[in-house]
Amino acid sequence: MVAKKRLIGIVDDELDIVQLHRDALIASGFSVSAFTNPLIAFEHFKINKKSYVLIISDLRMPGLDGIGLIKKVKNMNPAIRTILVTAFEVDDNIFEQYTRENIIDGFLQKPITLRDLVTEVENQLRIHR
Numbered sequence: 001m002v003a004k005k006r007l008i009g010i011v012d013d014e015l016d017i018v019q020l021h022r023d024a025l026i027a028s029g030f031s032v033s034a035f036t037n038p039l040i041a042f043e044h045f046k047i048n049k050k051s052y053v054l055i056i057s058d059l060r061m062p063g064l065d066g067i068g069l070i071k072k073v074k075n076m077n078p079a080i081r082t083i084l085v086t087a088f089e090v091d092d093n094i095f096e097q098y099t100r101e102n103i104i105d106g107f108l109q110k111p112i113t114l115r116d117l118v119t120e121v122e123n124q125l126r127i128h129r
Contacts, residue, residue, distance in 0.1 A: 007051045008121065010034040011041040011069060012058040012085070021056070024114040025121060038064040042072055049077045054124055056117075059086035070103055081105045081124040085112065 008030050012018045015036050022034040035041035038061045045052060055073050057066035064072075070082045082103065084095075087110035098104040106120050 006053040008032045009052050009055045011038050013061040021117055024117060028118045038069045042069055045073050052080055054081045056083045059084055074103055
């Protein structure tokens with residue numbers, strides 16, 4: 001059984017996606033904070049860095065992209081798990097590099113089914129225990 005009490009952060013500049021993913025994870029028993037602005041999300045993560053176990057971030061966002069956000073979060077808390085989400089094609093070499101550097105722990109390609117989202121979150125949190 002995966003512990004579902006610790007906090008998951010979702011960051012995507014599309015409000016409908018944030019709400020859909022947040023609601024699916026909450027319905028599965030997770031505690032979730034959701035953000036549409038990556039800069040505000042980072043400030044919140046910084047203040048509450050011990051509370052979060054997983055960050056799910058879109059790749060392309062205005063102000064701070066998903067890789068930049070994840071790098072900043074990992075610098076504060078290297079133990080936090082991260083999932084990168086994108087609708088765009090990602091160069092496999094770049095993804096592999098970020099994986100080797102322990103920046104990205106998981107990857108989901110949009111469109112994402114809610115079942116796949118919940119499964120990936122559960123897998124990442126099992127690894128985290």
